[in-house]
Amino acid sequence: MAKKVLIVYAHQSVASFNAAAKNVAVEVLSTKGCTVEVSDLYAMKFQASATVEDITGDVKDTENFRYAEETKLAWEEGKLSADITEEQRKVNEADLIIFQFPMYWSTVPAIMKGWFDRVLTLGFAYSQDKMYSNGMFKGKKVMLSFTTGCHESMFTENGISGDINVTLWPLQNGILYYCGFQVLAPQIFWAPSLISSEERKAMLEAWRTRLQGLLEEEPLGFTPLDCFDE
């Protein structure tokens, strides 16, 4: 069956290494027969901040505006802003979502954090009884693909920044697995600006090879919800 892929992409420049990584993914996955959509956040001037303007029409509690509760109501009533609704459609249709970004302060750039905050709303992406292994998106795969400015050596267990898996835990467990997604191993392009042009080309070739079998990869293991009391 033909698969649908969404690439949520955050870089300001079409000549960047991130752009190259995104383009390789579009090319390989399209060639394999996938339908690929790209949300190019900077080009879309994607709004990052969660505000009352994300709800069209009146909000329920104007005195104490509570974002999660108000967007849940708005989602139920089809009153979320057009840009959020459009991203939610893309998520619904996707079998696989790839987040492509340069690491900014140990996590995603603010514009992509805004995508998480605004698109993954209560009701749509999770609820009291739909989370983790029982999460809303358990039929979908997801992965982080990112570049860094520093070398891999800074991100080992004894490195100054600690194990990269610790740094990625809030993203991979706290957001993606929380919503039920099957999280594939991250694709990490270490310090593309500190290496030679040949090494960069080799990194992109390795990515090209991985993309060939990406849809068949097994997800990372997280502890299933049933192991916990609450």
Place this chain on the structure above:
Amino acid sequence: MAKKVLIVYAHQSVASFNAAAKNVAVEVLSTKGCTVEVSDLYAMKFQASATVEDITGDVKDTENFRYAEETKLAWEEGKLSADITEEQRKVNEADLIIFQFPMYWSTVPAIMKGWFDRVLTLGFAYSQDKMYSNGMFKGKKVMLSFTTGCHESMFTENGISGDINVTLWPLQNGILYYCGFQVLAPQIFWAPSLISSEERKAMLEAWRTRLQGLLEEEPLGFTPLDCFDE
């Protein structure tokens, strides 16, 4: 000596629990003789996304716009946008910075992530040889003060979300300690919307008490830079 405090605050509503926590901090610290400034990010409509507009005038490389390098140059030449320059002035003057926010997806809301991305620029906040224990802001203290939606029990070592210290590692180590700040223990208000009004009042009283001695608190320990090869 009278201390200067900056509170970077991110909540949409003046009636929120976050607003109450911020107001208590302003009140107690002012009474103690501190000068307190507040950056109310939503009220300021603070721009979250890192774009070419953060540099006034021409950029050096228009073909491949590289945010860190371009903002470093702009900072050296006094060409950063007015909003960034103003926040950098506040940081320079502050002895203590408190970040007050509701936890959004295991970290700060996008608007506050945008503050980190855009204000803590290369050259101003860190450089090749100024980071961690040798960091730019080693004379300043900083702390996270935040609310959650879920109970503390989800954030224990065996809880489904893992130890809260793991979740906070990218923020406290990857951003704050990276820039040299002395990081005070976080102030965590667990699930204010799930408890009684009396319990909320008690939480704010405990905060009031802590604030009395905050400036004398010892920072958290992180491994000093000299223990690592690179």
